Amino acid sequence: MTQLAISNVAVEFGATTLIKDVTFTVAAGERWGIVGRNGTGKTTLFKLVTGAQQPTRGVISRQPGLRVSLLEQHRDFGSATTVWDAAAGQFAHLIELEASLAEQAHALAEDHGESAMERYARDLERFEHEGGYTFRAQVDAVLQGLGFDAEEAKALPIAQLSGGERGRVGLARQLVSPADVLLLDEPTNHLDLETTAWLEEYLRNTTKTVLLISHDRAFLAAVVDHVLHVEGGTAVAYRGSYEQFVLQREERRLSQQRAADKQARVVAAEEDYIRRNIAGVNSKQAKGRRKRLERMPRLSGPLAEDAFGMALRFEVSERGGDQVVVTRKLSVTVPPDRTLLRDFSGLVLRGDRVGLVGPNGAGKSTLLRTIVGDLAPAAGEARVGGSVTVAYYRQDMAQVPLDRTLYQIIADLRPLWERRLVQGHLGRFGFSGDEVQRLAGTLSGGERARVALAMMMLTRANLLVLDEPTNHLDVESIEALEDAIDAYDGTVLLVSHDRALLRALVDKVWALDHQRITEFDGSFAEWESMAAERARAAATMSQEQEAQRRARERQQAARKSAGGAERPDARRELRRATKELEDAEQRVARLEARVAELQAVVDDPALYGTPDGAARGKRAAGELEQAKRELAAAVEQWAVATERVEELAGA
Numbered sequence: 001m002t003q004l005a006i007s008n009v010a011v012e013f014g015a016t017t018l019i020k021d022v023t024f025t026v027a028a029g030e031r032w033g034i035v036g037r038n039g040t041g042k043t044t045l046f047k048l049v050t051g052a053q054q055p056t057r058g059v060i061s062r063q064p065g066l067r068v069s070l071l072e073q074h075r076d077f078g079s080a081t082t083v084w085d086a087a088a089g090q091f092a093h094l095i096e097l098e099a100s101l102a103e104q105a106h107a108l109a110e111d112h113g114e115s116a117m118e119r120y121a122r123d124l125e126r127f128e129h130e131g132g133y134t135f136r137a138q139v140d141a142v143l144q145g146l147g148f149d150a151e152e153a154k155a156l157p158i159a160q161l162s163g164g165e166r167g168r169v170g171l172a173r174q175l176v177s178p179a180d181v182l183l184l185d186e187p188t189n190h191l192d193l194e195t196t197a198w199l200e201e202y203l204r205n206t207t208k209t210v211l212l213i214s215h216d217r218a219f220l221a222a223v224v225d226h227v228l229h230v231e232g233g234t235a236v237a238y239r240g241s242y243e244q245f246v247l248q249r250e251e252r253r254l255s256q257q258r259a260a261d262k263q264a265r266v267v268a269a270e271e272d273y274i275r276r277n278i279a280g281v282n283s284k285q286a287k288g289r290r291k292r293l294e295r296m297p298r299l300s301g302p303l304a305e306d307a308f309g310m311a312l313r314f315e316v317s318e319r320g321g322d323q324v325v326v327t328r329k330l331s332v333t334v335p336p337d338r339t340l341l342r343d344f345s346g347l348v349l350r351g352d353r354v355g356l357v358g359p360n361g362a363g364k365s366t367l368l369r370t371i372v373g374d375l376a377p378a379a380g381e382a383r384v385g386g387s388v389t390v391a392y393y394r395q396d397m398a399q400v401p402l403d404r405t406l407y408q409i410i411a412d413l414r415p416l417w418e419r420r421l422v423q424g425h426l427g428r429f430g431f432s433g434d435e436v437q438r439l440a441g442t443l444s445g446g447e448r449a450r451v452a453l454a455m456m457m458l459t460r461a462n463l464l465v466l467d468e469p470t471n472h473l474d475v476e477s478i479e480a481l482e483d484a485i486d487a488y489d490g491t492v493l494l495v496s497h498d499r500a501l502l503r504a505l506v507d508k509v510w511a512l513d514h515q516r517i518t519e520f521d522g523s524f525a526e527w528e529s530m531a532a533e534r535a536r537a538a539a540t541m542s543q544e545q546e547a548q549r550r551a552r553e554r555q556q557a558a559r560k561s562a563g564g565a566e567r568p569d570a571r572r573e574l575r576r577a578t579k580e581l582e583d584a585e586q587r588v589a590r591l592e593a594r595v596a597e598l599q600a601v602v603d604d605p606a607l608y609g610t611p612d613g614a615a616r617g618k619r620a621a622g623e624l625e626q627a628k629r630e631l632a633a634a635v636e637q638w639a640v641a642t643e644r645v646e647e648l649a650g651a
Contacts (some may be wrong), residue, residue: 003029003066003181004049009058011044017233018044022058024228028180031210032204033220033242037474038446042213045230046183049211057386068114069179077140077169079188083153083161094132098122104447131178143173145198146191147360164190164360184212188219191472192360193497197412215475218499219243221467227274229438246476260299263478269295306320311428311475312453312484317460321385324348324491325371329380332363332370340366342515343508348508350462353492355486355506355524362512364394364495365467371467371493388491389463395495397452398603402441406431406451409440413458429454445472463488470498499524533621534602574648581641588638598624 002025010020019041026032034042047053048060050068062068069090080086088095104120119466127133146168148156161169167190188196200222201208214220216379218229220242227238227245236252270293277286279281325348332341340363348354354363369375371383372392384390392399401409410422417425429450440451449472456464470478472568478501483546485492486507493513496502502524509527520527601620 001062002026003028004061006136006388007059007061007062009055009060010618011041011046011048012054012056019035019230020057020234021075022235024235026181026209026211026226028129028208028209030226032209032212032586033224033245034213034221034228035215035245035475036235037476038231038444040233040436040471041235042230043185043415045228045235046185046213049183063180066177068181068183069174069177069300070183070185077166078171081150083156083158083169084143084150086158086169087153088135088142089173090177091131091135091139094127094130094135098129098132101127105463113233132358135176138176139172140554141260142175142202145195147195148172159521162507168195179208180207181209181211184214186213186215188214188216188497193357193499195358196497196499199429213643215500216471216500217478218503219477221500222623223410240448247315254301262294263299267296268449271625294447301379305475310430310450310453310480312480314457314464314488314490315460316488318387318462320350320387320462320490322350323385324350324352324382324388325382327380327382330370330377330382331379332366333378334363334366339515340376341512341517341547344517344630345509346517346519347381348491348493350491351489352508353505354494354508354510355502356493356510356512357524357527358512362514365510367512368392368465368493368495376538389459389461390414390465391456391458391459393452393466393467393469395471397445397448399442399455400448400451403439405437405439407436409451409455410458412542413455422470424456425454446474446477449473451479463493464488464490465493468497469494470496470501485594491645499528503528529573530617530621537599537602537621537624537628558575574645577641577644577648581638584634584641585640587634591627592633594627594633595624598627 004026006025007023009022011018012020022045036042036043044053048055049062050070077086080089101120102121104116104123108116131138131331143150143153148168156159158169162163171184171187171191174184186207191199196219200219203212203223212220216410224242227240227242229238229245229249238248246502270289274290274293274517277283278290280286280647290541304599325346327344329340329348330344330346331339333339334635354365358364366375370377371384372386372390404412406426407422411417412427414422414425415431423432423436426432429446431438431450440448443451449469453469466485469481473481478498479604482501482504485494492505494506506524507522509522509524511520511527511531520530522530598620602617602624
């Protein structure tokens, strides 16, 4: 069933056309990813869908009664004071109705009038029909999935939250809304890897229609089944996953280029004919061809990959030492007395690409600030090696002076450059003409990020420290950044929630959690696989422990009942069954010990710091799986033996 139909839509501001000729339809249950460069009109499309903005031309049709919910980048929670109230904001009418029903129920104890009974029955039916008995559990589940404790959220003041936490509350508010269509604008901003994975699973399983703007390629690949690419003042719809979109886009661009090249050859041949014959015996034919040529609509090739984007390249001025970053028994704290990292010794060698990952609030940014010398360690040592120069991309982009123009910022870094060189450098990052005289404080997040990268490019440092560099960049700019880092000859220390970027670049992982760093000497994709294996192993162990607990309870009950058997044959059979049960118990105990031993090997962080650690860990994981299968079979035999003892004891 079609829920939205956009036909030949255009949006114009005076003489400026933002988008035109946009046509696509959205059916119930589809999940659309809207991608394109910053400023091309993606957010405007959301405003058109909600009706907050009307198109200059074209028609937008919505299914009658369609409920649309928009998650904006700037969150407003109205009068809500706690996290739970803010998340449940769209159920405010149900909360009021619930309170009213309680008051009516209390009043009915004294007032048995027909009108009061009818009102109570009517309100109760409405409360049930609109989800009054389920919305609280739904809000709790979503808050829990987004990293909040559902019970604590009922008392946690919204005013105490950080910007990232407010973003997660806003996302929770949208996910639990009773809307038919969810419009999500950069929903993964401020989410850590674990929470992003939860959101992927939630959106894949929802029955609602989803339209999302995102620059997270891995997230798009995991969620969407349609893509709308906003480019060149229009939008093109693609059916299929994000990976299929990338292939189809390249095929479309190739086809465009071939058609444009073919037309250019035809035009050149016609123009040549006209020049040679306009004044000769074939003048009439030449004039006719000239008229046809003037009326011919011209085809254009695809936009250049770097149009309005970045031409980014990182170079190093000197090689630097082999030991780039050294930490010894490092501890990091923040006021008043919160420990983020305890007793960490690590080494980053020249040429390493280290990905620092961990939950939000674990201390990743604080660790980077300690390494570059902005913060003093609480204990131990953190230092940068000799002949190492650092270029530091801060998550808040505080390195960009807001009171300076873009031209002044670059001229301050290169005082000997001529004007054309300064403007040329800014042009590499999409700033041209009068834009170079804009104050940095007037820039959007994406524009400021490009200025920060333009500044970094001039440092020619041999160590790049990057703290969430993709937060405000569009997909094309992220791909340009990825290519630049991939071609870089220096060392990289990277904090990012962009899994596609981490998978493409990282060859060593520092996983920070619970005040400890686990070092994994391998790619991010290998670390993801190992982490998933450990999570599955932990879940399996928990299930097995629960099964063993139940089996022990049955065994204890059987032993208590065994003393009541009287007949000799029955006692003999009971003794045999009890012996089998004891043998089964001993086998389970041996296998439990083996599983625990192998689990300790797999979970040992030191294992993965050795050259052959990944291989040994893989072998141990394989042995662990085999031991778990044997343990599961032994537990099953134990359960059968227990049931036999119970049967004989009760006979």
